Amino acid sequence: MTQMESARKGIITKEIEAVALYEKMSVEDVLSRVGEGTICIPKNINHNLKVVRGVGSGLKTKVNANMGTSKDYCNLEEELQKIDVAVQAGADSIMDLSTGGDIKAIRQAMIERSPVMVGTVPIYEAAAVEQYKDGGAVVNMKEEDIFRVIEEQAEQGVDFMTLHCGVTRQSVEALKNHKRICDVVSRGGSFLVAWILHNDKENPLYEKYDRLLEIARKYDITLSLGDGFRPGCLADATDRGQIQELLILGDLVRRAREAGVQTMVEGPGHVPLNQIITNMQLQKKLCDNAPFYVLGPLVTDIAPGYDHITCAIGGALAACNGADFLCYVTPSEHLALPTVQDVEDGVIATRIAGHAADIAKGIPGAMDWDNEMAVARKKRDWTAQYNLAINPERAKKVRGDRISEDEEVCSMCSGLCAIKLVEDYFKKK
């Protein structure tokens, strides 16, 4: 039985218990939300997952870190190091997006290394295998290849899978007549668009959705319904292509729920600040409050090298208004395969966004952390400040590199520390 099926039967699994404990939510609330599908607990039955997390309504905002090889940079050791760094920095999940090297073996190693849930985009493997053959091409994927890869990955223990089931012949046709600057920037989406056009066939992930649901149900894989038509620039945001796909994804959420399969919905992307709330409300409404997993949103296109920041801005506002799961974006986005340092920077920036949103939403316990830090600041208790910092090592290093003569304060204000001064004179009076 999937978590959703057993929740509907009122069975309290140890995963439901773990989520309730971590979230300071009652077991009954978690149970009913998993049953209705507004919370998912991605965990493959074949995965001995150490850290179980729920994603969805009323829960702490979760953070995902993408990693994996490309044809240009394929170094398993580095990818494994990225897992360690991401988890250390507080990521709730990782996605292995490898497209270079021995993809299956890499994934096996990554699943073994990761204490947190693991996601993939199976079509990447199917496509990479075809594309990197001599004279090969993505469009040569066979329907059976795609399903075989999905089943293999399921067997390996992948907890959630991005599947672009909403990319249909009809939407590809519509895209041709519809003015967009960047057309399709979703990698999985682009493979399917190319495949549909070249083969003049319907997307098998849409047409054979029931087959997909069967596999997902068998392994309790959470489907993450990909947004193949997500905007790749601000100008393309919230347009016909994007919303049309969202309508389809809403229908697919309902079908998955009927089949007892857990689902999330993926969202944009590049979105102007003033369209983020609209996007969150639309997804929640059209997809019956399915957990919403967003990539960004990036609030401007002009900052390559800093897209962890453009993403943190959009992610904070998104999570405040409905997004449940934030996929990080690293400083290397749009430019290169991320480095290990990029992974750390991306996770921290995204956690900041998620935490700021959790405070705003009143998630139990979120504000306590800030209050403890405020008290430590007031006391000039630097050990406590380091320990409470989202990245203690970084805080220690920054202060240590430019330490003040007076150990009680920092070198910015030196002898003119506002907190100390006011305390001194309040005490005197």
Place this chain on the structure above:
Amino acid sequence: MTQMESARKGIITKEIEAVALYEKMSVEDVLSRVGEGTICIPKNINHNLKVVRGVGSGLKTKVNANMGTSKDYCNLEEELQKIDVAVQAGADSIMDLSTGGDIKAIRQAMIERSPVMVGTVPIYEAAAVEQYKDGGAVVNMKEEDIFRVIEEQAEQGVDFMTLHCGVTRQSVEALKNHKRICDVVSRGGSFLVAWILHNDKENPLYEKYDRLLEIARKYDITLSLGDGFRPGCLADATDRGQIQELLILGDLVRRAREAGVQTMVEGPGHVPLNQIITNMQLQKKLCDNAPFYVLGPLVTDIAPGYDHITCAIGGALAACNGADFLCYVTPSEHLALPTVQDVEDGVIATRIAGHAADIAKGIPGAMDWDNEMAVARKKRDWTAQYNLAINPERAKKVRGDRISEDEEVCSMCSGLCAIKLVEDYFKKK
């Protein structure tokens, strides 16, 4: 005559012309807004300012970079380098907050080096001189010292000055009975609180506000009414102390306008994401739409080492909803005097926030930049992408460090570039 006075007479100064040109706004609109005080043009009559900028209603969001020495780190060359780096990164103004070394000489050098407007907090100089005497203390400042420093700085050509005129005896009394975690974190505010308590006297900047207005009028200094009671942690945000001061600042704005003196109002600070819009609306309403200059707001307290990011999140939402001028926060905030690299990182993060807000607000031309980048991305025109990037050198370096074998794409997707693939198959059909 101040810009405000001449605007009221319908005189089109070259500064008004410069602002109108830069902002793609009509000269008439700028003129009437400067006259009513919803736009200020900080420029001291003694300052041969190269880059003239307006701050306020309907204009592009402006970005300020703080710098200056402390007792622990006092290196003029480094501070001058910070000016160069900040201006190169796109700062619209700098503030010299020096409290270490020969403060007057340092300021003179900084004013000479800066092509952009220069702000100060005069009480820092007055306080530092007293505090760093043998056995000295901030509270020994004499009223005359404070006004002498203000007049000297005015003569040197400072364009705008932060003055904490809203810190009054009454509000200090109220603070004693009012529960706050961090009490006062504004440095200038803390000097005045200590001074008021120790000397049992009213704040001279409040009591002798007319004297201040006279100096400001003489040199056309823009008063930036400081928020001495700004919250220093999320828990203290939007509280009695903060709003009480804002009421006073609103009154002082009206008195300044009557005297023909340009003013801005300063705002928080540390503010939860869900209180930012409230804060913006309150300031705009209570201060008759005076230009709003905010420090942050930082949306969480737990990220020392990353406060340029916590600030970018809050700043973007603030600028979207009323803030006109964003003071950057660097990664060293709460930990140490910022380095040159911190200055660059802080300016860029804050510019990203301002630009994202400008797009959302529909500031003329803002979105064009993003659209050009989107077109360059679609074309895989890397030269154009670098040139359009907010920091071309950084974008070039990130891609260059992990270049793809295929010059047309990047090493993240290598042979599986979505944009390229879709274009190929769209073209074929």
